[in-house]
Amino acid sequence: MKYEAEGQTSSDPGQEQAAGKVVEHVRRLIESGQLRQGDRLPPERDLAVEIGVSRPSLRSGLRTLAAMGAVVSRQGAGTFVSAGPPRLEQGPLRFLAALHGFTRDDMFEARRVLEVGSAGLAAERASSDQLAVMAEEVTGMFAAIGEPQEFLRHDIQFHRAVAAGSGNPVLATLIDTLAELVYERRRMTVERAHDLKQSADMHRRIYQAIKARDPERARREMSEHLALARQAQASEEEAEKPAERGVPS
Amino acid sequence: MKYEAEGQTSSDPGQEQAAGKVVEHVRRLIESGQLRQGDRLPPERDLAVEIGVSRPSLRSGLRTLAAMGAVVSRQGAGTFVSAGPPRLEQGPLRFLAALHGFTRDDMFEARRVLEVGSAGLAAERASSDQLAVMAEEVTGMFAAIGEPQEFLRHDIQFHRAVAAGSGNPVLATLIDTLAELVYERRRMTVERAHDLKQSADMHRRIYQAIKARDPERARREMSEHLALARQAQASEEEAEKPAERGVPS
């Protein structure tokens, strides 16, 4: 059977973009619960006929979904609904930054707004388990005063724990996305940091405020911490200007 | 200035996916300033040979860029770098919501954190022009007490003006994205709102606090406003239990 003849394939204005149909289809599958985290989608060839588009169009739609972080494809294995903690792609933000001239300070400040808010909420709602995680990370920071990279790991985890303590996954996801962009730079400058002890202290105070169920103090401590952290990073970047090379991709 | 001459096309698993090369290429063009807002990209056929991939692969990459909001394609016209105000696609957030069960309340609360922060910053930095826009929108709200949809328009514009007044484009972009998701529902319930006068008053108080350069008061007023707004919307949704599902497009 060859549909090669004209008439069928063409003159089909009612149909939206073929790729759009794919996104819609998968979105429905996910929202209706037929697809959950980590589930595997049908093979492309099958899914294409199921939706009624060609394979290239299907792939185009999957590409869009992948760019949104909704699915991930592994050659030879299949296409899977994204699993793991919720996370926004940072590509879009990066492009916006390049196109509209967002500065690192803008990012940092936005992150600060979010984290200050999350600290306040965490002081109101954090579970004892979540408090325990925060305490652990603070301890880890004190233990890693001499190892900047290790210190940074605990630093990141602490902020993540606070975000989780806010009980708001949207907030936590946004914070994670922004923080990632900030830490990307931080990893290269942290080696020159000389005030890790002070930084650990500040984290401890944040933790104590949250544990004391004092939202206002938690907000203030977090705000001060991030204000100083930004200053510190700025001065560290200033310290060594023209390194930059050797960072492909 | 090409460092990437080492691995050739064959036997080079290190080479990114063809589509990835496209994204990289365009990213470089944008970040280096060779492409700016609204610029048109070369035709697909040309760009494909320029980058060294087939046209389907190129289209795959452009699809990714489009999903990130970096470019938009118009059939028959060409592919253009996104212009207009910075804006994040909300598709990713929607998927995260569906996958991880983000509630509307979560979104609203995250938005509240951002808007409270932006109100505080606006009180510190908003220019007189930006203040004038806020005042105009408040006036518009009072004038549209009897027309819910028109009222909502000014409501949205007011919050946008405050976000702009914060002087932080990242913050403004995030607020816009979240607010859009919230307003989507709001448009269907605002008809049943009965306290538009009160809402306009609250916006006026926010404006006055910002104009008075009183960050703390601005934050408090914004916080109260959004807390009440959430309650109001919840009760309006409760008033008419719709079919929930079935969000087209």
Next chain:
DNA sequence: GGGCCATGGTGGTAAGACCAATCCTCTTGA
């Protein structure tokens, strides 16, 4: 001179084929 339409360029879709990575099963050897 103004409005209409033909034409070329551009993105959108489709089909078929082949490659590469992965997974699974079956064989083979200890």
Next chain:
DNA sequence: TCAAGAGGATTGGTCTTACCACCATGGCCC
């Protein structure tokens, strides 16, 4: 009997070719 390896089958990744739908421009007709 069981484990390790080899093979095939499955699946995503890419390329080639072809055609269609839409848009913009400019020439043509009225």
